[in-house]
Amino acid sequence: MTELSKKRPEFRNINAFKDLTTYRMTAAAWVSILHRVSGLLMCLLLPLVVWLFDMSLTSELSYERFTAAFDSGIGFVPGLLVKLVLLVLIWGYLHHFIAGVRHLYMDMTHSVSKEFGKSSASVTLVLSLGLTVVLGAKLFGLY
Amino acid sequence: MSVNYGSKRVVTGAHYGIRDWLVQRVTATLMALFTVALLAQVILSSGPIGYEVWAGIFAAQWMKFLTFGVILALHWHAWVGVRDIWMDYVKPAAIRLTLHVLTLVWLVGCAGWAYSVLWKL
Numbered sequence: 464m465t466e467l468s469k470k471r472p473e474f475r476n477i478n479a480f481k482d483l484t485t486y487r488m489t490a491a492a493w494v495s496i497l498h499r500v501s502g503l504l505m506c507l508l509l510p511l512v513v514w515l516f517d518m519s520l521t522s523e524l525s526y527e528r529f530t531a532a533f534d535s536g537i538g539f540v541p542g543l544l545v546k547l548v549l550l551v552l553i554w555g556y557l558h559h560f561i562a563g564v565r566h567l568y569m570d571m572t573h574s575v576s577k578e579f580g581k582s583s584a585s586v587t588l589v590l591s592l593g594l595t596v597v598l599g600a601k602l603f604g605l606y
Numbered sequence: 607m608s609v610n611y612g613s614k615r616v617v618t619g620a621h622y623g624i625r626d627w628l629v630q631r632v633t634a635t636l637m638a639l640f641t642v643a644l645l646a647q648v649i650l651s652s653g654p655i656g657y658e659v660w661a662g663i664f665a666a667q668w669m670k671f672l673t674f675g676v677i678l679a680l681h682w683h684a685w686v687g688v689r690d691i692w693m694d695y696v697k698p699a700a701i702r703l704t705l706h707v708l709t710l711v712w713l714v715g716c717a718g719w720a721y722s723v724l725w726k727l
Contacts, residue, residue: 506684506709517719
């Protein structure tokens, strides 16, 4: 065994607070964990999505309630919070979509090299965050 | 009866997740194509996007047909994904089973609601 391999830390029972914080997260690791986070978030927010789908389609009257939700809110929830939750949904969808396409592409072309993993993960993060900013600016009426 | 494949893998007869793996990819492809198709319809529509244009997109019978397929794909996809999360992080069987059942109820409820929205249009 070489000197280098001896010094590498070994993790057995991983402690979420003690060990995970010492991990150096690579771009691919971020894409991976955020894929999970965004998926779970979208699952939790599914009733909101279906409600928005319902309001936007059922009638002209409900459509007005749908558009009003972003200004005057839904019930006791203020419009600003509705917009923020929607921004999270937009990010979640974009990240999950792009990271998912990356998965499918890797499966189809067997692109499993370290370099491709790294570069495609960076592209995923830049694209998803960039598009979130663009669409978020539209959502908050900046243009 | 167990059969050895190669030197390490012992196949004992249970399923090994290949079905879920494939389901996840097939449903993902369907949803991705649907997203592009819906976006195209919104972008290619003429005039400002109001109720008429939006409801018009979903009122076509073929669009309802497609959307229903995608609603099912989405919920199946979510079930496979969320179940994976519980299986990875939640070890006590009682808590895991409870979470599985809650997830199923949650997803079936949302699917039913989405279905009714689509077909009352």
